[in-house]
Amino acid sequence: MxxxxxxxxxxxxxxxxxxxxxxxxxxxxxxxxxxxxxxxxxxxxxxxxxxxxxxxxxxxxxxxxxxxxxxxxxxxxxxxxxxxxxxxxxxxxxxxxxxxxxxxxxxxxxxxxxxxxxxxxxxxxxxxxxxxxxxxxxxxxxxxxxxxxxxxxxxxxxxxxxxxxxxxxxxxxxxxxxxxxxxxxxxxxxxxxxxxxxxxxxxxxxxxxxxxxxxxxxxxxxxxxxxxxxxxxxxxxxxxxxxxxxxxxxxxxxxxxAMVQLDGVKMSKSLGNLVFVRDLVAKAPPGAARLVLAAHHHRTAWSYTEDDLDTARERYSTWCGALSGDRRLDPEEAAAAEREFFARLDDDLDTPGALGVLDRIATRGSRSQAAGGVPAAPLMARLSGVIGVELDPVATLPLTEPRRVS
Ligand SMILES: [Zn+2]
The missing domain is CATH 3.40.50.620 (HUPs)
Incomplete structure (x- = not known):
């Protein structure tokens, strides 16, 4: 590394x-x-x-x-x-x-x-x-x-x-x-x-x-x-x-x-412009909050905006969606993706690059892949765990009205 x-x-x-x-x-x-x-x-x-x-x-x-x-x-x-x-x-x-x-x-x-x-x-x-x-x-x-x-x-x-x-x-x-x-x-x-x-x-x-x-x-x-x-x-x-x-x-x-700013201004107690983790997890699953952080390279200062959370929530939803169904990947493609994922992390912790690899895995593959293909879901779950993102398949289900008991 x-x-x-x-x-x-x-x-x-x-x-x-x-x-x-x-x-x-x-x-x-x-x-x-x-x-x-x-x-x-x-x-x-x-x-x-x-x-x-x-x-x-x-x-x-x-x-x-x-x-x-x-x-x-x-x-x-x-x-x-x-x-x-x-x-x-x-x-x-x-x-x-x-x-x-x-x-x-x-x-x-x-x-x-x-x-x-x-x-x-x-x-x-x-x-x-x-x-x-x-x-x-x-x-x-x-x-x-x-x-x-x-x-x-x-x-x-x-x-x-x-x-x-x-x-x-x-x-x-x-x-x-x-x-x-x-x-x-x-x-x-x-x-x-x-x-x-x-x-x-x-x-x-x-x-x-x-x-x-x-x-x-x-x-x-x-x-x-x-x-x-x-x-x-x-x-x-x-x-x-x-x-x-x-x-x-x-x-x-x-x-x-590097430091995190809010809408371009340094986040500090004295300025009173603080964003807390609880603000994020109140609006999105914990995995999406982690994706807000992982989307930025650790040596580059960045500014938090609501768009960061929207993007992360969308990405999280796509990743969780990849857990359902039984999509399979070509074995060589899966092995190459895993190698690239770790190579990105090992290159000065390029988490944005690693997210890009997972984006690809989440949207590739098909059910028609030969039976020998690699199932996408466990690969996705294992690699996202390395960046601390726990995928929850339920997170993508539409909310329904609670059933009334008569
Ligand atoms: Zn110290």
Whole structure:
């Protein structure tokens, strides 16, 4: 399987070190509802997982829950609710959304369950000269890590501008360098706190993922991924604080997923223009909702419109229709179609191309095909399962009035 690797800036073969293949995807920060952009990201890693499973590989997949975060504490404060209650509510809502479109379950460790390991990690960074304390805070010393900025390829000025945008405060006078990032900080009175050599407090965002990923999956994960808004500063900083302490790379392959817009405008909580998975599954079968996502290449930003759902619903109906009747395909044609389907997925996860192959299978073949022909229905069901689309033959039946019992 070939996938674009953000670090190598090219499509290259996926080279897992062993079995199972390990996959770490940055999970949600549960302070608000997860939208279609999140669903697109997790669908992409779900298809990668399903492709690997179809090839006979085992996969161990971890998606953390960032339950220690400025945004969570801010929103809990604004709404006058307990931060833990806010996290529990948003996580269960997110789990339901993911399950509703058949995203395979993964391990979901919480950051708050790993704080002692984070304290230990920061202590080792400090001892190795990569971190320095100031007023109860500990910062990573980016000047000591000469590869800082290599993953994103951004200039120093671009990184400073971006870190200002995401609230990392490059102007903090305690920092030796504007790019230095927080590893540990004091907690506000209403925030949870843990003991540390620098005073009670809580970890920074980036250290959470380095510690959880290596704790759960070993020093180097085969695939590390997330939305492409995480390349800088999150993943850049994860690499720095991990590879400062180990010779092995944090990840063999970096996979990032493009953003989803709504009618041409960036989908964001602050703009209030969010579309949720539940909006889609309220209007269409879950398989059709998956087809909305799979119709777009994971590295191309796209804009959701109602037309996307109409197209997906129509396609889903055609595919389900292919399950009924007993159409058979010429065996050579069926084998070629299956090869092409997997070739499309293995070419940088070309899901739009794979859908095109299934469109063809769904409309080819006939009953008159010799008895030796390959039945289209099981082939269709098996391959659509690889992209997470479960076909429901009943979905195409016309709705009828419920029969009255007299
Ligand atoms: Zn992360």
């Amino acid at each position: 070939q996938l674009y690797d953000t670090a190598a800036r090219t499509v290259r073969p996926l080279e897992p070190a062993g079995d199972p293949v390990t996959l770490y995807v940055c999970g949600i920060t549960p302070y608000d509802a997860a939208h279609l952009g999140h669903a697109f990201t997790y669908h992409v890693f779900d298809v990668i997982t399903r492709r690997l499973l179809a090839a006979g590989r085992r996969v161990r997949s971890v998606r953390n829950v960032t339950d220690i975060d400025d945004d969570i504490f801010r929103v809990a404060r604004e709404r006058g609710v307990d931060a833990r209650a806010l996290v529990a509510f948003q996580v269960s809502r997110f789990d339901l959304e993911m399950a509703s479109i058949d995203i395979l379950p993964v391990a979901v460790p919480y950051a708050s369950a790993h704080v002692p390991e984070m304290v230990d990690w920061i202590r080792r960074l400090e001892a190795a000269g990569f971190a320095y304390p100031r007023d109860g805070r500990v910062y990573f010393d980016t000047a000591r890590f000469d590869r800082y900025g290599r993953l994103s390829g951004l200039s120093r000025e671009e990184m400073i501008a971006l870190s200002r945008e995401c609230g990392a405060d490059p102007d903090d006078p305690r920092k030796r360098d504007p790019l230095d990032f927080i590893l540990w900080q004091p907690s506000l009175p209403d925030e949870p706190r843990w003991p540390s050599p620098w005073g009670d407090g809580r970890p920074g965002w980036h250290i959470e993922c380095s510690v959880i990923a290596t704790h759960e999956l070993g020093a180097t994960v085969d695939i590390h991924g997330g939305g492409d808004d995480l390349v800088y500063p999150h993943h850049e900083s994860e690499i720095a604080q991990t590879e400062a302490l180990q010779d092995d790379p944090l990840a063999r392959h970096w996979v990032h997923v």
